[in-house]
Amino acid sequence: MMRSLTLNYHTLKSTMKWTDKRILYLMAKAFIGREELLDTVEIERVRKRLKSETGFFTNLNATVRDIIIALMVANEKSSDKDVLLLLDSYNEMKEVGFKGSSYTYFGAYLLQFSKQSNKFETMKRGAEIYDAMKSSHPFITGKEDYSIAISLAQNEGLALFRPQEITDMVDFYYDGLRQAGLKSRDNAQAAAATCVLLLGEQSSRFVLEMENTVSELAKFDIKPKPLLYTSIVILTFLRQEVSDLTLDDLSEFLQEAEEHVKVFLDKNYQRTMALNLFIENQSKELGDEVTNTVAITLNQLIIQEQVMAAAAASSAAAAAASSSSAS
Numbered sequence: 001m002m003r004s005l006t007l008n009y010h011t012l013k014s015t016m017k018w019t020d021k022r023i024l025y026l027m028a029k030a031f032i033g034r035e036e037l038l039d040t041v042e043i044e045r046v047r048k049r050l051k052s053e054t055g056f057f058t059n060l061n062a063t064v065r066d067i068i069i070a071l072m073v074a075n076e077k078s079s080d081k082d083v084l085l086l087l088d089s090y091n092e093m094k095e096v097g098f099k100g101s102s103y104t105y106f107g108a109y110l111l112q113f114s115k116q117s118n119k120f121e122t123m124k125r126g127a128e129i130y131d132a133m134k135s136s137h138p139f140i141t142g143k144e145d146y147s148i149a150i151s152l153a154q155n156e157g158l159a160l161f162r163p164q165e166i167t168d169m170v171d172f173y174y175d176g177l178r179q180a181g182l183k184s185r186d187n188a189q190a191a192a193a194t195c196v197l198l199l200g201e202q203s204s205r206f207v208l209e210m211e212n213t214v215s216e217l218a219k220f221d222i223k224p225k226p227l228l229y230t231s232i233v234i235l236t237f238l239r240q241e242v243s244d245l246t247l248d249d250l251s252e253f254l255q256e257a258e259e260h261v262k263v264f265l266d267k268n269y270q271r272t273m274a275l276n277l278f279i280e281n282q283s284k285e286l287g288d289e290v291t292n293t294v295a296i297t298l299n300q301l302i303i304q305e306q307v308m309a310a311a312a313a314s315s316a317a318a319a320a321a322s323s324s325s326a327s
Contacts, residue, residue: 001032001277002256008038015040016066021263023063025273026303027070032280043069046078053087064102067303068109077112085112092120097127098146106147106304114154125163126153132167133189137174140185147304148193157200169196176207177229181214184226191229194301198237210236216247220254222271230301231275238282245282253278276302 008028016024031038046069054060072078072086089108090100098104107126114122130149134141152158152166161169173192182188199206213236214224224232239245257274258267 001281002253002260004032005029005273005277006260008032011038011040015044019066020063022269023066025261025263025269026067029273029276030067030070030074030303032277038070039073042073042078046073046083049080049083050086053083059100059102060105061102064105068105071109071303072112075112077109082112085116089119089123093123093127093146096120096123098123098130099143101143101146103143103146103304107150110147110150110154122150122153126150128163129153129166132163133170133193136167136171137185137189140189142186144186144304145190145193148190148301151197151301152193155197155200158196166196169202172202173207176204177210177233180207180211180224182210182224182226182229182232184229187226187229190301191233194230194233198233206236206240209240212236213239217275220247220250220271222275225268225272227268227272228275231272231279234279234283234302235275238279242282250275250278253281 005025005028008031009024012019012024012027013021027043028038047065050060050065050069068086069078072082086105086108089111090104093104093107093111094100098107111119111122126146126149129152130141130145133145133149158166170189170192173195174188176195177188177191178185182191195206210232213232217224217232217235222228253274254271257270257277261270261273263269
């Protein structure tokens, strides 16, 4: 896995020299599950097509655009028809109440995996779930939660629940996550929604297991940083579902990440990437227990969280450099 990640990273870096390393690693990671090298020619073709269709004045910033393109190519959703479906879904999401933003494109990307005959109903249900979440937590629910609302609407296991009932389950896990030591309110809500996606019910036992996962990760000097919340949820689920899963092999992933993932002065990023690669490796044991759509959703949510963090880090670095040069 690490070898594939490194090769993909260096392939991207040769053609995208000025892109933040964190973003390049995330793009490279999108191809790990398929155990194949990325196709830079196809990525460039889709980038040109998407830029042509969205024009100069667009809510789709370059960082999100490149990540979504990598996800589309990795999941064989990058034809000209798929690009147009992405843009159609974006516009239709706005019609049902979502606001235009880069994050809306993440939701539009997930709709690529919905049946076209059900897509509009899925969007409407997603908007209702988002409104219920916003009503419950008005100060922490924002456009970055659009994709999780779409994911919850897509989940067939939740089809019999009303939007408010789904939100009540999210709130249950939100409180549980904070009890487990995951205190960042913004990230806790997305992670709580991930619990609902995976379990489809309220489980006090799962909350206790998350506390145990946090304690186990501490032995590897991995603290429950906001960037890891969704990963902690997924790892807890895997530990519950895969009988022979242990964290013994995590040390090897951490060591490889330290050797190969080179992000200046960001050891947390190395640990985050190591944990996510470990999770992806262990997820192979699930087979059909998690549907392909849910697996794609969870991978996209992890990547979205890291995109937000990488963008914030890049902005902070740019601001610091600007301040330094001004003085």
